[in-house]
Amino acid sequence: MTAPVALKLEGVARRFGAARVLDGVDLSVRAGERHALIGPNGAGKSTLFNVIGGALRPDRGTVWLDGVDVTRRSPHRLARAGLGRSFQTxxxxxxxxxxxxxxxxxxxxxxxxxxxxxxxxxxxxxxxxxxxxxxxxxxxxxxxxxxxxxxxxxxxxxxxxxxxxxxxxxxxxxxxxxRVLLLDEPTAGMNRDEAARTIEWMRAVMADKTLLVIEHDMDAVFALADRVSVLVQGRIVATGAAAEVAADERVREAYLGVPPGPPRDPGRTAP
Ligand SMILES: Nc1ncnc2c1ncn2[C@@H]1O[C@H](COP(=O)(O)OP(=O)(O)OP(=O)(O)O)[C@@H](O)[C@H]1O
Ligand SMILES: [Mg+2]
The missing domain is CATH 3.40.50.300 (P-loop containing nucleotide triphosphate hydrolases)
Structure with missing residues (x-):
């Protein structure tokens, strides 16, 4: 049986002046899932956390926590409803x-x-x-x-x-x-060993939590996440298992900087 959805976003949008920073974000995180949110700098990841966490009001869209519409609730009321967060700094x-x-x-x-x-x-x-x-x-x-x-x-x-x-x-x-934690780049600024240890620690002590984690380090993403969503220019462009998402051409082009096209055969040398 699939777990119920703990956190769900539908059509979440937010502008700053003329800049459309969140442009209709849809996202579902199941209870007990460890879900990574990745995307280039400035994609809107922290802004999305601010909207979910009640620090910023969305212009449009809905946020559900355990099936209850919590859009525009204040951070302390969201904390009461079981939502916690950590910040990028x-x-x-x-x-x-x-x-x-x-x-x-x-x-x-x-x-x-x-x-x-x-x-x-x-x-x-x-x-x-x-x-x-x-x-x-x-x-x-x-x-x-x-x-x-x-x-x-x-x-x-x-x-x-x-x-x-x-x-x-x-x-x-x-x-x-x-019960539901939004963690904004928990390994930011750590060296590789520290980051790996932190992820291992998170897996152990947060085993019974629902996690939505912003992360840039792909090793950490692979080690931690059940599923990954990719945010590019305020829109989710892919969601799936980490390996699936890493192989997605749109993701490789938009995020990993790899141009679309057939995979190169590493054994072949140029004529
Ligand atoms: N309060 C604000 N007022 C105006 N613009 C903002 C505000 N907060 C964020 N922005 C802009 O929104 C865009 C997205 O910022 P955000 O911090 O959400 O990106 P991010 O995906 O978290 O990036 P990073 O990976 O660098 O942390 C940026 O262009 C940023 O300058
Ligand atoms: Mg950020």
């Missing part, structure tokens, strides 16, 4: 410690999902506070272990080396408890 609180960063994120997630329903009275308020505190602490500690950052738990996040800061940024998205 790292956004951790540099002066807070690693654990404090994770606690902040866990606090947002726990407060958003646990209601005071059915617990009136002073004693019950205390019980609710205690329950929330435990849930926040547990969630933050769990992600700290997942990140393998226990030795740096009490270190200001700004003093971590770059790769660890990027990983913490992903941890913050995870600690919020979202």
């Amino acid at each position: 790292t956004r951790v609180f540099a002066r807070l410690t690693v654990l404090e960063n994770l606690r902040c994120a866990a606090w947002c997630g726990v407060v958003a999902t646990q209601s005071a329903h059915g617990v009136p009275g002073l004693l019950s308020k205390w019980a609710l506070w205690w329950r929330r505190s435990r849930a926040i602490e547990d969630q933050a500690e769990r992600v700290l272990v997942d990140l393998a950052l226990e030795p740096a738990a009490h270190q200001p996040a700004g003093t971590l080396e770059y790769g660890a800061q990027r990983r913490l940024d992903l941890g913050v998205a995870l600690a919020g408890g979202a």
Whole structure:
């Protein structure tokens, strides 16, 4: 049985002045899928994340999360509905410690999902506070272990080396408890080894999440993604398994810079 669709976009369009940056984007991501979004610089990938995440309003089109129309919802309401995101540039609180960063994120997630329903009275308020505190602490500690950052738990996040800061940024998205994560170039600026380790780590700790990941590094795409969509000039030009998409002529021409035509036989030499 195919999994239900977790995130669906239909006809999403957005202009900046005369520039049509998103030009009718259709995209479906199934629950539990790891879906990569690739495309040249300036294709509109981050803009699309801003629209899905509620930071930007689309001019046209619809965004569904778990079958519910969430178009134009604010980022915090989307977070409540189970959507999390990380950004192209790292956004951790540099002066807070690693654990404090994770606690902040866990606090947002726990407060958003646990209601005071059915617990009136002073004693019950205390019980609710205690329950929330435990849930926040547990969630933050769990992600700290997942990140393998226990030795740096009490270190200001700004003093971590770059790769660890990027990983913490992903941890913050995870600690919020979202089911669907939009991750904008999680391996940006990492060397090959770091990028490969990060992807391996993502596969392990985000196994039960639905992921839409913007990624430029094709090795990372092949290692991570079940399916890939290619955005060129604000339109999805191909969607499919990574190998299928990499072999698609329109993709090779628009993105990989390979002209269309029959594949060259590497064994033949020019006359
Ligand atoms: N707030 C904005 N105001 C005006 N133009 C914008 C704004 N945000 C993005 N753009 C323009 O929209 C286009 C798409 O930008 P976007 O950041 O979405 O591309 P991208 O695919 O994420 O590129 P990259 O791979 O370099 O991150 C660019 O031409 C950019 O200059
Ligand atoms: Mg971008």
